[in-house]
Amino acid sequence: MPRKKEKPYLKQMRDVKETKTMEGMEDKLKKLIDSNKPENRAKWARQWKSQDKKVLGLLCSYVPEEIISAAGMLPWRITGTWQEAAPLAGAYRPEMTCRYCSHVLESVLNGDLNFLDGVIGTQLDDDFKRLLDVLLAIKKPAFTYMIYLPHVSNANTSLMWVKSVLNFKEAMEDLAGVKISEKKLRQQIEIYNTMRSLLMKVYEMRKRATPPITGAEALGLTTAARVMPREEFNKELESLLPYLEDRKAPLKRTKPRLLMSSEYLDHPDYVELAEKAGAVVVMDDFDTGSKYFWDTVNSNSDNIWEALAKRYLNKPAISRMANWNEQAEQLTKWVKEYDVDGIVELRQLYSLPLDYRFFAMKKKLGEAGIPYISFSREYHFANEGMLRTRIEAFIEMIQTNVKKI
Amino acid sequence: MSADTKGGLSYLEFEVARCERRIQRIKDNPDPSKPKSNVLLYELERDFRIEQLEAVKSGKPFGVATNTGPLTRSLGFVPWDAIMAADRTHGKDATRYFDMVRREGMPEHTCDRCSILIPMVLRGDFPKPSFIATTNFECIPILMAYLTVANILDIPTFQFDRHFKNFKARGKEDDEQLKYVTDQLGEMIEYVEAKVPGCKYNADLEIEYQHYERQYVQQAQRLWKLKAAIPCPLSGRESFREFRPASLYTDPAKAVEYMHMYVDEVAERVDKGLGAAQPEEKLRLLWSVAGPFYADPFSFLENMGVSIPAAEMTIYNGWFSGRESIWGDPWKGRKLTPLEEEARQVDFVWGRVGDAWVQTHLNSCRDLHLDGIIYFLQWGCPVTNALGKIVADTAESELGIPTLQIEGRMLESSIYDEKDFNSKLMDFVDLCLERKKNRT
Numbered sequence: 029m030p031r032k033k034e035k036p037y038l039k040q041m042r043d044v045k046e047t048k049t050m051e052g053m054e055d056k057l058k059k060l061i062d063s064n065k066p067e068n069r070a071k072w073a074r075q076w077k078s079q080d081k082k083v084l085g086l087l088c089s090y091v092p093e094e095i096i097s098a099a100g101m102l103p104w105r106i107t108g109t110w111q112e113a114a115p116l117a118g119a120y121r122p123e124m125t126c127r128y129c130s131h132v133l134e135s136v137l138n139g140d141l142n143f144l145d146g147v148i149g150t151q152l153d154d155d156f157k158r159l160l161d162v163l164l165a166i167k168k169p170a171f172t173y174m175i176y177l178p179h180v181s182n183a184n185t186s187l188m189w190v191k192s193v194l195n196f197k198e199a200m201e202d203l204a205g206v207k208i209s210e211k212k213l214r215q216q217i218e219i220y221n222t223m224r225s226l227l228m229k230v231y232e233m234r235k236r237a238t239p240p241i242t243g244a245e246a247l248g249l250t251t252a253a254r255v256m257p258r259e260e261f262n263k264e265l266e267s268l269l270p271y272l273e274d275r276k277a278p279l280k281r282t283k284p285r286l287l288m289s290s291e292y293l294d295h296p297d298y299v300e301l302a303e304k305a306g307a308v309v310v311m312d313d314f315d316t317g318s319k320y321f322w323d324t325v326n327s328n329s330d331n332i333w334e335a336l337a338k339r340y341l342n343k344p345a346i347s348r349m350a351n352w353n354e355q356a357e358q359l360t361k362w363v364k365e366y367d368v369d370g371i372v373e374l375r376q377l378y379s380l381p382l383d384y385r386f387f388a389m390k391k392k393l394g395e396a397g398i399p400y401i402s403f404s405r406e407y408h409f410a411n412e413g414m415l416r417t418r419i420e421a422f423i424e425m426i427q428t429n430v431k432k433i
Numbered sequence: 434m435s436a437d438t439k440g441g442l443s444y445l446e447f448e449v450a451r452c453e454r455r456i457q458r459i460k461d462n463p464d465p466s467k468p469k470s471n472v473l474l475y476e477l478e479r480d481f482r483i484e485q486l487e488a489v490k491s492g493k494p495f496g497v498a499t500n501t502g503p504l505t506r507s508l509g510f511v512p513w514d515a516i517m518a519a520d521r522t523h524g525k526d527a528t529r530y531f532d533m534v535r536r537e538g539m540p541e542h543t544c545d546r547c548s549i550l551i552p553m554v555l556r557g558d559f560p561k562p563s564f565i566a567t568t569n570f571e572c573i574p575i576l577m578a579y580l581t582v583a584n585i586l587d588i589p590t591f592q593f594d595r596h597f598k599n600f601k602a603r604g605k606e607d608d609e610q611l612k613y614v615t616d617q618l619g620e621m622i623e624y625v626e627a628k629v630p631g632c633k634y635n636a637d638l639e640i641e642y643q644h645y646e647r648q649y650v651q652q653a654q655r656l657w658k659l660k661a662a663i664p665c666p667l668s669g670r671e672s673f674r675e676f677r678p679a680s681l682y683t684d685p686a687k688a689v690e691y692m693h694m695y696v697d698e699v700a701e702r703v704d705k706g707l708g709a710a711q712p713e714e715k716l717r718l719l720w721s722v723a724g725p726f727y728a729d730p731f732s733f734l735e736n737m738g739v740s741i742p743a744a745e746m747t748i749y750n751g752w753f754s755g756r757e758s759i760w761g762d763p764w765k766g767r768k769l770t771p772l773e774e775e776a777r778q779v780d781f782v783w784g785r786v787g788d789a790w791v792q793t794h795l796n797s798c799r800d801l802h803l804d805g806i807i808y809f810l811q812w813g814c815p816v817t818n819a820l821g822k823i824v825a826d827t828a829e830s831e832l833g834i835p836t837l838q839i840e841g842r843m844l845e846s847s848i849y850d851e852k853d854f855n856s857k858l859m860d861f862v863d864l865c866l867e868r869k870k871n872r873t
């Protein structure tokens with residue numbers, strides 16, 4: 029039967045609909061990416077609170093969030109104020125202490141985080157330990173909990189970490205007034221594993237010659253995941269995947285390809301800086317990025333608590349963990365997988381682990397022949413011109429080297 | 434920063450010569466205002482550096498297992514005390530080392546002693562270790578500085594941890610904690626024996642060294658009681674002197690002898706009613722955290738009638754006051770094994786949760802009848818810096834005494850302004866005097 033020719037006005041209508049759908053998807057993506065902007069980030073937490081449910085602020089990517097969710101509470105990653113000044117926190121913390129911790133304390137003291145029912149962290153480093161000490165002392169918020177996190181993963185420490193996770197579970201049960209059954213935990217693990225797999229798919233797409241999203245957009249997505257109810261985030265991201273399959277990131281250039289490295293970085297402008305300077309950030313090693321969602325919990329395990337603990341302790345480590353060789357190997361692996369031309373590391377001012385690790389990293393990455401530059405940044409977005417110049421110089425150096433080869 | 438292959442002699446040779454000079458000076462022209470026991474102390478220091486020099490020449494392993502304590506020696510190591518060696522590298526030498534790390538891109542704000550030890554060791558001015566244990570019981574900068582050295586020089590390392598039970602761990606006898614640390618120490622011994630030629634654990638030697646540690650700290654406990662005397666018999670510099678464990682020294686028996694003799698001398702001063710503050714003691718202050726090692730704020734304070742009976746650092750005042758267990762004390766009525774004993778002792782107060790650090794200040798102030806606290810906000814010390822206000826607020830509310838939080842660097846003197854520093858001290862002294870008058 030001969031195919032009926034489509035009437036011109038129908039084709040026009042379909043095109044308009046597709047364009048509208050495309051625009052709709054782009055809007056949806058933009059909305060998701062902007063979730064952690066100051067004006068948006070507390071939105072879901074407040075909705076959650078309006079249902080008489082608790083919201084807990086998290087300071088660290090090692091806190092097993094599934095437990096909090098299984099207790100019916102919302103785990104919400106704390107972003108400190110992006111304002112330059114932190115005068116209230118200055119009374120407790122001298123200028124030269126971890127800026128993320130100071131900006132978090134500022135947000136606590138100025139009332140921005142009054143909706144939180146508690147703050148959870150680990151003794152990630154001395155700065156985080158002392159931030160929790162101060163919160164406990166000033167009783168703001170009413171509940172503060174510090175989880176013990178080992179500095180290495182071996183038979184002894186893994187066992188203690190499992191105990192630490194179980195103690196945390198009990199504390200969450202007490203706080204929420206519920207029992208966390210294995211069934212509830214398994215349900216949450218499924219949700220979180222889905223979130224990780226979805227983000228993993230997005231990161232897989234970043235391996236393409238022209239990635240579907242910029243590095244700054246990727247950070248927007250991973251930080252969105254941590255302020256939204258995870259099921260809602262999953263639905264949003266899942267519906268965007270087909271669109272992302274065809275999307276090309278709005279980039280000036282697609283070369284050189286950079287891996288950006290940092291810790292506690294949640295301001296996308298820092299990532300955008302490298303992209304404005306003429307590179308594309310195709311991968312990150314942020315605890316707020318890849319290291320937040322990398323590796324899933326083995327949901328088939330008979331001992332689900334152990335499986336949960338294992339995932340958190342053995343995921344790609346941040347610099348406070350003592351396995352610097354493995355950290356360098358992980359970076360090297362990502363450099364190959366993502367066809368990276370160089371690593372730009374932005375060490376947050378006054379945060380010591382990365383300040384020390386970079387000496388060792390310089391040696392290890394140098395031996396691997398990977399161009400690497402490391403310098404300091406503030407927590408809030410600052411010193412744009414200076415940083416941009418340094419990144420541009422690094423990009424030029426990489427390009428010169430590529431030409432020589 | 435690239436490593437140098439020099440022998441690690443320059444620092445040690447310098448220290449030997451410095452000790453020799455001091456010993457000679459005391460012998461030739463003894464200063465009656467200084468303790469006679471200083472000769473023994475300098476001999477101990479000199480002999481330790483000579484032991485290290487000989488070890489470098491003969492290839493004997495250097496290492497640090499648990500804060501250079503008995504376990505280090507009982508494993509067959511010559512103690513590698515780079516962190517303490519860095520403490521003695523201030524003034525121009527410190528600036529020189531800082532210039533090196535700065536050139537490599539290290540920021541200004543990291544802890545002075547931890548920054549300095551890196552170029553000291555990498556350049557070979559201080560011996561390269563054969564093994565480094567890294568731990569979480571003290572502070573992140575030391576852990577990170579050790580990891581840096583180990584990673585750059587490819588030195589075997591072993592990380593062992595104490596754990597934190599939310600905010601509940603406060604120096605309590607915790608069997609689970611004890612077992613956790615002891616098990617890790619056992620693993621560490623196996624690791625060292627497998628990785629470092631010439632190292633073999635000797636439990637008998639460890640018991641012997643722990644016995645010396647006990648005697649040594651018992652003398653320091655005698656000293657704590659003497660410090661409470663009015664006027665305080667110690668000068669600020671004496672109070673501030675770094676406490677080095679007996680087993681660090683080549684001859685720990687001599688270390689005990691030194692401590693005994695020194696405390697006897699202090700007791701004599703108490704009997705005679707002698708004090709360092711001039712013309713009379715008007716105030717007694719606690720000095721906390723660290724201080725400008727290149728300057729002498731203590732004499733300045735003493736000339737205003739202010740004595741400094743104690744410095745608050747690590748766990749020391751807990752040991753001295755008897756609030757923290759010392760080597761050989763029973764654990765829930767039983768004697769600990771040598772390794773358990775070691776595990777118990779790797780627990781410095783400032784590495785714990787903040788409340789323990791706050792409480793030790795209050796205890797010291799109560800024990801020694803103190804009128805205020807000088808809290809040194811040392812650049813790059815995250816373990817103490819963010820607790821200054823909590824210490825100050827608690828001291829004010831519970832004891833009614835003020836705290837001065839004063840910022841500065843420990844070893845790098847280029848930004849130090851003596852006039853400015855001393856004027857802050859002077860204002861604080863006035864405030865304390867006023868407050869004392871109101872209290873009484």
